[in-house]
Structures are given as C-alpha cells and as structure tokens.
Amino acid sequence: xxxxxxxxxxxxxxxxxxxxxxxxxxxxxxxxxxxxxxxxxxxxxxxxxxxxxxxxxxxxxxxxxxxxxxxxxxxxxxxxxxxxxxxxxxxxxxxxxxxxxxxxxxxxxxxxxxxxxxxxxxxxxxxxxxxxxxxxxxxxxxxxxxxxxxxxxxxxxxxxxxxxxxxxxxxxxxxxxxxxxxxxxxxxxxxxxxxxxxxxxxxxxxxxxxxxxxxxxxxxxxxxxxxxxxxxx
Ligand SMILES: C[S@@+](CC[C@H](N)C(=O)[O-])C[C@H]1O[C@@H](n2cnc3c(N)ncnc32)[C@H](O)[C@@H]1O
Numbered sequence: 001x002x003x004x005x006x007x008x009x010x011x012x013x014x015x016x017x018x019x020x021x022x023x024x025x026x027x028x029x030x031x032x033x034x035x036x037x038x039x040x041x042x043x044x045x046x047x048x049x050x051x052x053x054x055x056x057x058x059x060x061x062x063x064x065x066x067x068x069x070x071x072x073x074x075x076x077x078x079x080x081x082x083x084x085x086x087x088x089x090x091x092x093x094x095x096x097x098x099x100x101x102x103x104x105x106x107x108x109x110x111x112x113x114x115x116x117x118x119x120x121x122x123x124x125x126x127x128x129x130x131x132x133x134x135x136x137x138x139x140x141x142x143x144x145x146x147x148x149x150x151x152x153x154x155x156x157x158x159x160x161x162x163x164x165x166x167x168x169x170x171x172x173x174x175x176x177x178x179x180x181x182x183x184x185x186x187x188x189x190x191x192x193x194x195x196x197x198x199x200x201x202x203x204x205x206x207x208x209x210x211x212x213x214x215x216x217x218x219x220x221x222x223x224x225x226x227x228x229x230x231x232x233x
Contacts, residue, residue, distance in 0.1 A: 006143040012187040018092035029072040040221020060084035068119035069135020073099025080110030132161035141192040149204035159230040166191040
C-alpha cells in the first residue's frame with residue numbers, strides 16, 4: 001500500500017530521471033570525463049556501491065537479488081558477475097534501456113532481468129537480498145521506512161539501502177543546490193538523521209526480527225550518503 005506523498009514523489013522522479021537528467025546521469029555513470037565536482041560524486045558513488053556490495057556474500061551463486069531503482073545498472077552487473085540472479089527495476093525506461101545496452105554479454109553464472117516499474121511491485125516476488133542505492137533518498141522518511149518495511153516482507157536474508165544523512169554540510173549543499181535554475185533541479189532530497197530512521201525502521205511491524213548491521217557514511221565532494229544494512233535475527 002503506497003501513500004499519496006510516495007506516489008507524487010515517484011511521478012516527479014520518473015520525469016526527472018527519464019527526461020530532465022537522463023543524459024547527465026548516463027554520463028555520470030559512464031567512464032566519460034566529467035568536471036571536478038562530478039568526478040568527486042562519481043568517486044563517492046563507486047565507494048558506496050562497493051560498500052553495499054560488501055554487505056553481501058562474496059559468492060552469490062544461487063542468490064536472488066532485487067536492485068531497487070537500478071538506474072544504469074552498475075550494481076546489478078557487479079552482483080551478477082558474482083553469480084547472482086538479479087531483478088533490476090527502475091521507473092525510467094531510458095535508464096533501463098541504457099542499463100541493458102551496458103550489460104556485458106558474459107556474466108558467467110549470473111543473470112539480470114531488467115524491468116521498468118515500481119520497486120514496490122509485489123509481483124516481483126521474493127529475494128535473498130534487496131539493495132537500494134540512492135533510490136530512496138528523495139522520499140520522506142515515513143515513506144522510506146514503509147518501502148524498507150515492504151522489502152522486509154520480501155527479503156530472506158538482508159536489505160541494504162542508503163539515506164541522505166541530516167548534517168549541517170548536507171543542508172548547506174542543498175541550499176547551494178537551490179540556487180540553480182528550477183528546470184535543472186532534482187526533486188528535493190529528504191535528509192534524515194541516522195537515529196531517526198533507525199527508530200522508524202525498528203518500529204515497523206514488518207521488520208520485527210530484523211536488526212541493524214553495517215552502518216557507513218560516504219562523503220566525497222558533493223556526494224554524501226549513508227548505507228544502512230538490515231539483517232534477520
Ligand atoms: C539516484 S538514482 C540511483 C540509481 C542507481 N541505484 C545507482 O546508484 O546508480 C535513483 C534511481 O531510483 C529510481 N527510482 C526512484 N523511485 C523509484 C521507484 N519507486 N521504483 C523504481 N525506481 C525508482 C529513479 O528512477 C533513479 O533511476
């Protein structure tokens with residue numbers, strides 16, 4: 001069950017990632033040269049992807065993974081290279097097409113099933129692990145907690161996602177971001193404190209029996225994001 005705030009933000013994100021920012025996002029996630037600030041963001045995102053994948057077993061043969069909000073698919077490819085069977089879903093058909101084009105032909109034992117749609121779609125089935133890298137940062141904390149709780153009902157072993165931490169530096173960066181023309185702006189990021197989101201998650205009935213695992217913040221130039229792992233037991 002999704003809320004009106006979730007649905008309206010989802011609509012804004014689809015427009016933003018599928019049209020407004022699709023080209024910039026394609027470049028940022030490629031090997032093409034980018035400006036200094038973007039290079040720091042790219043480096044931070046590479047570290048974050050490694051942090052999230054570091055929460056999963058090294059050998060993923062036989063494991064089913066949901067890459068929730070897969071974008072151009074880099075995390076899915078790395079998980080599949082380790083043998084996982086990945087369902088990679090994103091709202092943006094443009095980014096999913098690009099992800100398909102970028103996927104190497106030979107993934108060994110791994111495979112990726114790319115889908116266009118909502119990560120909350122229960123028809124996607126169940127998974128061993130659900131990973132959501134920077135795809136929940138634009139949702140209000142209450143909606144983010146509900147999405148993670150829904151993952152809890154579908155994941156057997158682990159959930160790893162990121163949130164935008166509420167810090168003075170991030171607040172300042174967002175203020176600077178608001179100086180850019182409206183047309184170029186992303187839908188607002190919704191920062192949340194680590195303690196606040198942890199409290200919300202542990203209060204979700206669907207997350208009873210889950211505990212907090214790894215908690216790690218990555219800061220690199222204009223990129224700041226916090227990884228949180230939930231594990232069963
Ligand atoms: C900041 S990008 C990150 C993409 C990718 N995870 C990465 O780290 O490269 C956020 C992505 O989440 C996707 N997204 C946001 N809400 C979604 C939803 N409800 N269902 C599926 N995808 C969603 C957006 O379309 C966008 O591609």
